[in-house]
Amino acid sequence: MAKTDIGPPNYKNFMPPVIQKNYGKWQYHEILQPGLLKHVGETGEELYTVRAGSPRLMSTDHIREICEIAEKYCDGYLRFTSRHNIEFLLTDKSKIEPLIAELKSKKYPVGGTGHCVTNIVHTQGWVHCHTPATDASGPVKAVMDELHEYFSTMTMPSQVRIALACCLNMCGAVHCSDIAILGIHRTVPKPDHSRVPNVCEIPTTVASCPTGAIRPDPKTKSVTINEEKCMYCGNCYTVCPALPLADPENDGISIWVGGKVSNARSAPMFSKLAIPFLPNNPPRWPETVAAVKNILETYAKHARKHERMGEWINRISWERFFRLTGIEFTDKHIDDFTTAPETYRTTTQFKWG
Amino acid sequence: MAKTDIGPPNYKNFMPPVIQKNYGKWQYHEILQPGLLKHVGETGEELYTVRAGSPRLMSTDHIREICEIAEKYCDGYLRFTSRHNIEFLLTDKSKIEPLIAELKSKKYPVGGTGHCVTNIVHTQGWVHCHTPATDASGPVKAVMDELHEYFSTMTMPSQVRIALACCLNMCGAVHCSDIAILGIHRTVPKPDHSRVPNVCEIPTTVASCPTGAIRPDPKTKSVTINEEKCMYCGNCYTVCPALPLADPENDGISIWVGGKVSNARSAPMFSKLAIPFLPNNPPRWPETVAAVKNILETYAKHARKHERMGEWINRISWERFFRLTGIEFTDKHIDDFTTAPETYRTTTQFKWG
Amino acid sequence: MAESETPLLDELEKGEWPSFVKDMKQAAEKKPMAKDLLRQLELSYKEKIGHWKHGGIVGVKGYGGGVIGRYSDRPDLFPGVAHFHTMRVNHPTGWFYTTKALRTLCDIWDKHGSGLTNMHGSTGDIILLGTSTDHLQSCFDDLSDAGFDLGGSGSALRTPSACVGPARCEWACIDSLNICYDITMSFQDQLHRPMFPYKFKIKVSGCANDCVASIARSDFSIIGTWKGKIQIDQKEVQAYAASGLDVQAEVTDLCPTKCMTWDEKAKTLAIEDADCTRCMHCINMMPKALRQGKEKGATLLIGGKAPIVQGALLSTVIVPFMKLEPPYQELKDLILKILDWWDEHGKMRERVGELINRVGMRTFLKDIGLKPAPQMVKNPRTNPYVFFWPEEIKKEVK
Amino acid sequence: MAESETPLLDELEKGEWPSFVKDMKQAAEKKPMAKDLLRQLELSYKEKIGHWKHGGIVGVKGYGGGVIGRYSDRPDLFPGVAHFHTMRVNHPTGWFYTTKALRTLCDIWDKHGSGLTNMHGSTGDIILLGTSTDHLQSCFDDLSDAGFDLGGSGSALRTPSACVGPARCEWACIDSLNICYDITMSFQDQLHRPMFPYKFKIKVSGCANDCVASIARSDFSIIGTWKGKIQIDQKEVQAYAASGLDVQAEVTDLCPTKCMTWDEKAKTLAIEDADCTRCMHCINMMPKALRQGKEKGATLLIGGKAPIVQGALLSTVIVPFMKLEPPYQELKDLILKILDWWDEHGKMRERVGELINRVGMRTFLKDIGLKPAPQMVKNPRTNPYVFFWPEEIKKEVK
Numbered sequence A, B: 001m002a003k004t005d006i007g008p009p010n011y012k013n014f015m016p017p018v019i020q021k022n023y024g025k026w027q028y029h030e031i032l033q034p035g036l037l038k039h040v041g042e043t044g045e046e047l048y049t050v051r052a053g054s055p056r057l058m059s060t061d062h063i064r065e066i067c068e069i070a071e072k073y074c075d076g077y078l079r080f081t082s083r084h085n086i087e088f089l090l091t092d093k094s095k096i097e098p099l100i101a102e103l104k105s106k107k108y109p110v111g112g113t114g115h116c117v118t119n120i121v122h123t124q125g126w127v128h129c130h131t132p133a134t135d136a137s138g139p140v141k142a143v144m145d146e147l148h149e150y151f152s153t154m155t156m157p158s159q160v161r162i163a164l165a166c167c168l169n170m171c172g173a174v175h176c177s178d179i180a181i182l183g184i185h186r187t188v189p190k191p192d193h194s195r196v197p198n199v200c201e202i203p204t205t206v207a208s209c210p211t212g213a214i215r216p217d218p219k220t221k222s223v224t225i226n227e228e229k230c231m232y233c234g235n236c237y238t239v240c241p242a243l244p245l246a247d248p249e250n251d252g253i254s255i256w257v258g259g260k261v262s263n264a265r266s267a268p269m270f271s272k273l274a275i276p277f278l279p280n281n282p283p284r285w286p287e288t289v290a291a292v293k294n295i296l297e298t299y300a301k302h303a304r305k306h307e308r309m310g311e312w313i314n315r316i317s318w319e320r321f322f323r324l325t326g327i328e329f330t331d332k333h334i335d336d337f338t339t340a341p342e343t344y345r346t347t348t349q350f351k352w353g
Numbered sequence C, D: 001m002a003e004s005e006t007p008l009l010d011e012l013e014k015g016e017w018p019s020f021v022k023d024m025k026q027a028a029e030k031k032p033m034a035k036d037l038l039r040q041l042e043l044s045y046k047e048k049i050g051h052w053k054h055g056g057i058v059g060v061k062g063y064g065g066g067v068i069g070r071y072s073d074r075p076d077l078f079p080g081v082a083h084f085h086t087m088r089v090n091h092p093t094g095w096f097y098t099t100k101a102l103r104t105l106c107d108i109w110d111k112h113g114s115g116l117t118n119m120h121g122s123t124g125d126i127i128l129l130g131t132s133t134d135h136l137q138s139c140f141d142d143l144s145d146a147g148f149d150l151g152g153s154g155s156a157l158r159t160p161s162a163c164v165g166p167a168r169c170e171w172a173c174i175d176s177l178n179i180c181y182d183i184t185m186s187f188q189d190q191l192h193r194p195m196f197p198y199k200f201k202i203k204v205s206g207c208a209n210d211c212v213a214s215i216a217r218s219d220f221s222i223i224g225t226w227k228g229k230i231q232i233d234q235k236e237v238q239a240y241a242a243s244g245l246d247v248q249a250e251v252t253d254l255c256p257t258k259c260m261t262w263d264e265k266a267k268t269l270a271i272e273d274a275d276c277t278r279c280m281h282c283i284n285m286m287p288k289a290l291r292q293g294k295e296k297g298a299t300l301l302i303g304g305k306a307p308i309v310q311g312a313l314l315s316t317v318i319v320p321f322m323k324l325e326p327p328y329q330e331l332k333d334l335i336l337k338i339l340d341w342w343d344e345h346g347k348m349r350e351r352v353g354e355l356i357n358r359v360g361m362r363t364f365l366k367d368i369g370l371k372p373a374p375q376m377v378k379n380p381r382t383n384p385y386v387f388f389w390p391e392e393i394k395k396e397v398k
């Protein structure tokens, strides 16, 4: 039998010699051009990193192609980033240009560094999950097709992190992104009363609802859902498969803005609702693409250098954000969860728009 | 029978002529000295206001004395402020000095303007309420005896509003004060099971508890209180007189800081807990007096001009506030009500102290 | 000299600040009631506990409120305060008085009560501190004859109050006094005959300085503001600068939106008015040099209150701007609509702000007919728990 | 040419960004499984709805997690994906690879699965996307022989991850990779055999830039920081200024604590280090000129998570500073203590952050033995609902 609990391979064995030598002794770095980093060690040794975009959903053939490239230019060393880009690691300066040329000829976008739109962190969607309100890879591809020039340049005011999650579980962790694309359901789960008693634990199902919309129904041994209290989060479905809530016409996408993770300058921030609903429109989600582009380009036009999306909005005010982007402000933008009071404007300080 | 619903006397009949004439047409004002305001109308007419401190709890004799003064210098016109100071309204410049002199000779503190400590908004305490955890007029007198020089000067960095409430009902609205003195109970109500069934409505009593600590007890037809869930707010006592919670040894005072109401510069802010508990020590509450003085003087020493208490703390950080004042930070400072998550430090940005 | 009966309270006659004990003793000399109050208070100081029973319901004819019932728990020791109810008298708006009116009040209170008062209560009323049940009606009658009326208590509209405003302040964007008085007069019924789920407070401030703390202490806050450019008198700005004001450090650097620039060389001040949030700071600093924009009105906010039960709330913007001119019909209609809505949906002891939090701002806005605006929030929601109205959802395909 | 079976997906082969459809088609050429995945996805695109059933429990011997069960709801149409489970393979810390290792992975996956992967999953795992139940064990066996192991799923510790840290970053205050690897190896049991109330994620970032988003995406966040003065190389500052960096506008003005001053004339930078909150901004701007203080360690935070159920949480500071050197015993003891505490008190599907909110931070700190510090809060509480411990209350006098 195979050994268990061996853990992952030791990362030390996978690092190129220049890293082994300079581990913990890097002195500074420069971004030489979009997608090209230079890190210099205390001894003066140099490491070059060429960063390329990836669809994340990759075939083994694709991975082998990457391996080939890494073998040709990088002695077989490479890594992936926390946002799923590919990083080719090399020391031989003369190989940089050819490597980038080959990547470009093979249609790899080179970039994702500095003040750019880097890869979109995303999730499974219709490819492999049971709760999605939209697809993941599709909208990501459609959006990045439109934004790819911002990946391979560094013309944004600051870093822009876009993320997508296909349901409120938020596996893409969109809750702290400059721009977030979030799949949402909008219909109340329809209990399959014939299955609920068999496949679901009623108390767990009842407890799963954040708004207390679910009541046990002793008669049917199933549950009833208070339509007025349900906000379609799908948490009950996670624990009880007999409560499906997907709906072709009413599922769709919401757009969120102004989150960040880093502690640089401002503290980490949650993303805030910008657009409550856009329809699912496969294969290219034009409404979503246009909405993201509009927000991004409005930001690019108005923000100051080094100002993240959320920092920009905090400076100009939300009323100004809605005016500049032309996005409609609705009652849905106003929180009504337990956190609501914290979000109310409890001051007379505001702008007219 | 006397007429009902006549409403208050029309304020217009109580305003001195200079105000009648310049109503809505004031152009600017100056604070000529502590306690002395000059308001100039568009026509150049001048109104002088001399402000004097008051204990708020006043005898009719005291009021008559004030009337006498107002008749002597102000043609019988005066007003009170929203913080219970007395304002003598006059136009005759030559009467200002004599008025102030007479006030001082009669031991009226003159001041309460500009960057000062003005009168303490407060409540009933043991004088007239059924739920106090401390007295109101007593601690106020003791504190103001110590701070009176800050009332009659303008040496603070900015306005300092102190308030006192004798229980969590906060009739003194201490929730938005630079420094707040708040009476707190610390013992769980002791249901008087013989009276509860007669004088209290059980469902109302149960519903009154913010933490859900109260359960009906069908056996005794009374209620039981979960000691672990009770934080002694006294709300149940308000609706059910048979649940007293006053306790000589464990009632006392907590100190709160950094609240404000005005929208000037920063938005209104709630006061935050500085000292969870100080004993009730009548007649002069020395611990409370010392605590307020320490906070006030630390603020006065370190804050920048025009910086309210809360603005100062926000700039220097709470860790610095606790270090500078020498106040101990305890687990009680960390919120554990429904609002708790909003108050956590969700960033690595902090100072060492 | 005989030993004092109140050695602890005597300590509070010392010191520089006016002493309430002195006032109590003054009254005690004339009124046994006041004397027993003093003695009972001394006992509280000794025992570190209050000696009042939980209030009972007392009142005057035709009114449901305005009197706070109070009974000593030691009537055996202090018979003078066996009953000791306070009467809340609606103050003249702005707390303006003629001495004549004040003296009349004193006379009435010496006749009917303890001779002790609070000038004023925390909501703004004249508090007549302590009388016996049998004096309530006659005292009210005398007050009424003198032109005074009771204020609010219980689950009613409470006595509205206003900052001194146009009477003595150059910054009043609205006629705070008149609005307050008009509301008070229009809503006498709501003030005197408790009918709501809980108390409802209205306060009116002429500008964002909010000198009556309306945003913190009232369910419905009316705060003056303006549209248009802040009017700058550059000469007067220069005069302030010349007289020692550090315009950069004390004014422009403290502007929360950083929309001001001070040109130190040219000594000119510029304001990017579109970015100004009308916080008042710069105007506060240079009243002679800066005047508010010309279009005046008010921002209306809802829900302010102390912590019991769900935690304290500050009022929150529901109408960014409303022009307010007599007879203030739009304002009063809105208030009535809100009162009705609260009355219909509120639970017992649920303030309007708590009700809004319970049912959701979207429901409140829809029911009242107010248009959502970004000015109502610090920021849009961060949680994805968004409700859609049934009419927004496409008919379900089966 | 025959008409395409996937006209909608074909649209996504167009455009500049790498196309996942291209990858799916590549795999589909070799693997019927992948082909049916493509066809089922096309159906989803047409119908705008997913076609997977609610997951079932499948796995490999000895493990309680690491595999996500998945079944098509149209096995009639797409028999290739009747079962289509993903395997989560623990990535090498820092996502470093030799091509040799990667190729081995590919070979194994071509042998056992769909030939499709996610490089990587959102938690950091290598996601082997889709295989049938009967291949799970043999695939695992092959992975294990090749030196790979499964990652976490279910109510277990999830695969910890770390920023690239000391391997390629001058700002790593801690050895993020080694800490992550050490934790992963030490907690294999917790990773593979679900035993907790819910999932538990750990992420390690070398500095406050937080390049693995630990503060947003992990229950336990380890973030490098420092004590002591930021080391300034004035020459290099001048070089940055000379090369076009506007030090005032881009560095000092953006310092959140305004603790930096740039003397434009003398071209010198000064930092009031006591006020610095180590946000990294100035260092980010001038890596060659500024180096962090010499005493290195980490801030530990707890509770980060996505919104389900009580709303999203960011991690919150529980240890302002801990030195972290191998074998990281203090750190691991703390994590174990927290896991135990959560295990004992947590309800089903209650993340540790939610548990802390339910029982109160004070209870957490007391039980774990951590000293309260102002650094744990943005501000002290504003509500007066303060609990006291029984031992703090004087024995009651009857």
Ligand code: SRM
Binding pocket: A029, A031, A037, A080, A081, A082, A083, A084, A085, A112, A113, A114, A115, A118, A119, A158, A159, A161, A176, A177, A178, A259, A260, A261, A262, A263, A264, A308, D094, D162, D163, D164, D165, D168, D169, D170, D171, D209, D210, D211, D212, D213, D284, D285
């Ligand atoms: C490679 C990677 C770490 C890894 O282990 O994989 C990485 C690497 C670097 N980051 Fe990062 N960051 C990486 C994800 C992140 C993330 C996480 C994320 O995006 O999900 C963050 C937090 C994002 C957020 O706040 O929402 C992040 C926030 C930063 C920042 C702060 C940016 C800011 O001002 O808010 C810096 C500083 C800077 O760029 O000046 C930074 C700086 C850097 C530096 C310059 C560090 C260094 O000295 O080498 C590296 C190159 C930056 C570049 O690409 O321009 N890194 N960095 C990640 C690349 C992701 C990608 O492919 O795009």
Ligand code: SRM
Binding pocket: A122, A123, A124, A128, A129, A130, A131, A169, A170, A171, A172, A173, A238, D055, D068, D070, D086, D088, D118, D120, D121, D122, D123, D124, D125, D126, D127, D151, D152, D159, D199, D201, D216, D217, D218, D304, D305, D306, D307, D308, D309, D351
């Ligand atoms: C594969 C992955 C998305 C991806 O495409 O990368 C994923 C996929 C699923 N996640 Fe996730 N989560 C994944 C990372 C995340 C993250 C991001 C992270 O770890 O940084 C989050 C947000 C952070 C967090 O943990 O709070 C996340 C928050 C959730 C939640 C909500 C948990 C919560 O407490 O709010 C659920 C619901 C649940 O656990 O029942 C969930 C549940 C699921 C399930 C198991 C669906 C379910 O309800 O049972 C999904 C299985 C999809 C499938 O069929 O393969 N997933 N999930 C990620 C794991 C890959 C990996 O191991 O590397």
Ligand code: SRM
Binding pocket: B029, B031, B037, B080, B081, B082, B083, B084, B085, B112, B113, B114, B115, B118, B119, B158, B159, B161, B176, B177, B178, B259, B260, B261, B262, B263, B264, B308, C094, C162, C163, C164, C165, C168, C169, C170, C171, C209, C210, C211, C212, C213, C284, C285
């Ligand atoms: C008389 C009174 C109004 C009334 O109707 O009674 C009043 C009168 C004035 N206030 Fe006020 N304020 C009065 C209570 C308040 C309150 C309410 C309170 O304290 O409960 C506030 C909000 C306090 C807070 O934020 O916590 C208040 C915040 C201000 C401010 C803003 C201060 C700040 O920077 O935060 C100003 C502007 C200034 O002083 O520069 C102001 C300015 C003024 C001016 C200068 C307005 C004017 O042009 O006449 C008046 C004289 C100020 C002075 O005393 O220095 N007034 N003022 C109140 C006197 C109270 C007292 O006896 O001390």
Ligand code: SRM
Binding pocket: B122, B123, B124, B128, B129, B130, B131, B169, B170, B171, B172, B173, B238, C055, C068, C070, C086, C088, C118, C120, C121, C122, C123, C124, C125, C126, C127, C151, C152, C159, C199, C201, C216, C217, C218, C304, C305, C306, C307, C308, C309, C351
């Ligand atoms: C007299 C006064 C205090 C004072 O010394 O000035 C007062 C006294 C009492 N208040 Fe108050 N409140 C007084 C202004 C306030 C204020 C301040 C304000 O109005 O600006 C507040 C905070 C603002 C607010 O309304 O939220 C206030 C918040 C409360 C509360 C808590 C209400 C809440 O929703 O949080 C209670 C409890 C209750 O209503 O059951 C309360 C209850 C009480 C009762 C009736 C006691 C009770 O539980 O029945 C007190 C009667 C004392 C007595 O025996 O005379 N009082 N009360 C104030 C009214 C005088 C007046 O009419 O001018």
Ligand code: SF4
Binding pocket: A123, A124, A125, A129, A130, A131, A132, A133, A165, A166, A167, A168, A169, A170, A171, A172
């Ligand atoms: S976000 Fe939702 S739908 Fe998407 S992978 Fe995660 S659990 Fe599945």
Ligand code: SF4
Binding pocket: A188, A189, A208, A209, A210, A211, A212, A213, A214, A225, A229, A230, A231, A232, A233, A234, A235, A236, A237, A245
């Ligand atoms: S979808 Fe969410 S809100 Fe609706 S019933 Fe299910 S758990 Fe409750």
Ligand code: SF4
Binding pocket: B123, B124, B125, B129, B130, B131, B132, B133, B165, B166, B167, B168, B169, B170, B171, B172
């Ligand atoms: S604060 Fe409490 S004790 Fe004081 S007067 Fe108000 S209700 Fe009474």
Ligand code: SF4
Binding pocket: B188, B189, B208, B209, B210, B211, B212, B213, B214, B225, B229, B230, B231, B232, B233, B234, B235, B236, B237, B245
């Ligand atoms: S005092 Fe407050 S917390 Fe305690 S039982 Fe009464 S209402 Fe509940």
Ligand code: SF4
Binding pocket: C163, C164, C165, C166, C169, C170, C171, C172, C173, C176, C205, C206, C207, C208, C209, C210, C211, C212
């Ligand atoms: S609130 Fe404004 S208008 Fe009213 S008195 Fe204060 S400063 Fe003047």
Ligand code: SF4
Binding pocket: B265, C254, C255, C256, C257, C258, C259, C260, C271, C275, C276, C277, C278, C279, C280, C281, C282, C283
């Ligand atoms: S009113 Fe406030 S925001 Fe407007 S310019 Fe003046 S200081 Fe700035």
Ligand code: SF4
Binding pocket: D163, D164, D165, D166, D169, D170, D171, D172, D173, D176, D205, D206, D207, D208, D209, D210, D211, D212
């Ligand atoms: S978190 Fe800090 S140490 Fe780690 S890679 Fe990012 S910048 Fe470097």
Ligand code: SF4
Binding pocket: A265, D254, D255, D256, D257, D258, D259, D260, D271, D275, D276, D277, D278, D279, D280, D281, D282, D283
């Ligand atoms: S690290 Fe941040 S807070 Fe510290 S000096 Fe630099 S910019 Fe300022």
